[in-house]
Amino acid sequence: MNLPVTTSCSAIVAWYEQLSPQTLPQLHQLYAPDAWFQDPFNRIQGTAAIEALFQRMFHTLQQPRFVVQERIEQADKAFLVWDFTFLWQGKAMHIHGGTLLHFAPDGRVVNHRDYWDAAGELYEKIPLLGALLRRIKRHMA
Secondary structure (H helix, E strand, O other), rough: OOOOOOHHHHHHHHHHHOOOOOOOOOOOOHEEEEEEEOOOOEEOOOOOHHHHHHHHHHHHEEEEEEEEEEEEEEEEEEEEEEEEEEEOEEEEEEEEEEEEEEEOOOOOOOEEEEEEEHHOHHHHHHHHHHHHHHHHHHHHH
């Protein structure tokens, strides 16, 4: 059965906004078996590797949550703008980013690439490292 891409995009958005350890096995219905995933820290292939990445996220972070703010769909692609919130070592954190998705003819994701500023959204919030990065940024501006 070939799902229209808009249905797949809607399903992906709904899944990410409800993502939990219990919904994680549904990834195999939404992503092609050999799908690629890339973000500022990872480049992995296959649903087993992608699922393991999310399992580590749930193990490392407390209360991780995605909220999709905007989406743009065109043919076999979609771009999602999202906010990711979580607790890390008891501190509330927020990352604003985007995801480019490419869909297979059956509507499943074959390529998922996240775009977000690791320095500004994450590293600068770490006390000592953040101070150093902000200083370098000011110097370069």
